[in-house]
Amino acid sequence: MLTIPHLLTRRSFVAQTGQWLGGLALASSFPPARAGMAKNPKQLVAALYAAYASLDMEKLLACYAEDGWLEDATFHFKIEGKNKLREFFTSQCPFFLGVKFEIKTLLINGPYAISQHRQSGSVKQGLVPNAGPFQYAVEGISIIEFDREKVKRQTDFYDVLTFRKQSGQS
Amino acid sequence: MLIGMEPLNGNAFLSHAVETIAAPAMPMIARKPVSKVPDFKQIIQAHWEALAALEIEKVLTFYTEAFSFSDPTMHINLPSKAAVREALKQLQSYYANVKFTPTQIITGTNWVVAQHILAGSYKPPKRPEAGFKEFSIRGVSVFEFVGAKFKRQTDYYDVLTWRKQVGIEERS
DSSP, X not given: OXXXXXXXXXXXXXXXXXXXXXXXXOOTTSOOOOTTSOOOHHHHHHHHHHHHHHTOHHHHHXXXXXXXXEEEXXXXXXXXXXXXXXXXXXXXXXXXXXXXXXXXXEEEETTEEEEEEEEEEEEOOTTSTTOOOEEEEEEEEEEEEEETTEEEEEEEEEOHHHHHHHTTOO | OOOOOOOOOHHHHHHHHIIIIIHHHOTTSOOOOOOOOOXXXXXXXXXXXXXXXXXXXXXXXXXXXXXXXXXXXXXXXXXXXXXXXXXXXXXXXXXXXXXXXXXXEEXXXXXXXXXXXXXXXXXXXXXXXXXXXXXXXXXEEEEEEETTEEEEEEEEEOHHHHHHHHTOOOOO
């Protein structure tokens, strides 16, 4: 369960914002799907990443199946089901000022899409008075399984050590 | 647990199609010899076994001459086979009882993404008096193949758990 931001310690704030890394992405590398046509996994990844880049919670939720889940093996969280995802995105969205993804490789087979990328962005330091946002840029991978054009499972791994350093945690 | 997924890649599909459908249906087309598709899962398993045993020269036989390795989570970048050889020599002193257990393997035409558990014992080089400490962490490896050999391998691991389990302090 996520902690309400204003009750976070600085350390846990950084840890919590790190969790947000679990899904963010950029869609600019992909062509949009034509209306009325079934989307292939590449287009679904594009839609998912566009939703993250928009920081729009409803767009984000629309990408996931009702029982879909999002986990990050490096930031240590697993969010299961749309209700929990809504809580998660609600708690995390306000901290992010911008997000960008640079895709290095996108591997596709059947319902699976694997994205190796570099995520960068800007995050508010909500607990440090008068402090500006910190910038981050980390390498990561997302392993995504789609079902009926929705994310059924998403597992992320990120360079958490670099993120902690960039966020001032270590 | 290994999640069985047997999607046919392009070569494998052609191989099956030639044997079962294409040949009897279109006898006028001369059969072309189909090269045997490497069993990527078997190759990765054999590679993991060699790596777990830290049999350096055997590990290197799995790589092309232009092989490169990187791990963005552990901050390791080895641009050549020679660099891998040197890194493995160092690891021989610090790792023991290493085991790779696959949890999900996804294959493509020339790539494999293998989630797994990496377990074993590790002795921190800077504190050998601490002795070996056991660890068990999640990871994923992306293998890019040329034929039956790896051209490139990229690993990602749960480095925070690994550090905690082997007793490495956070760097400031």
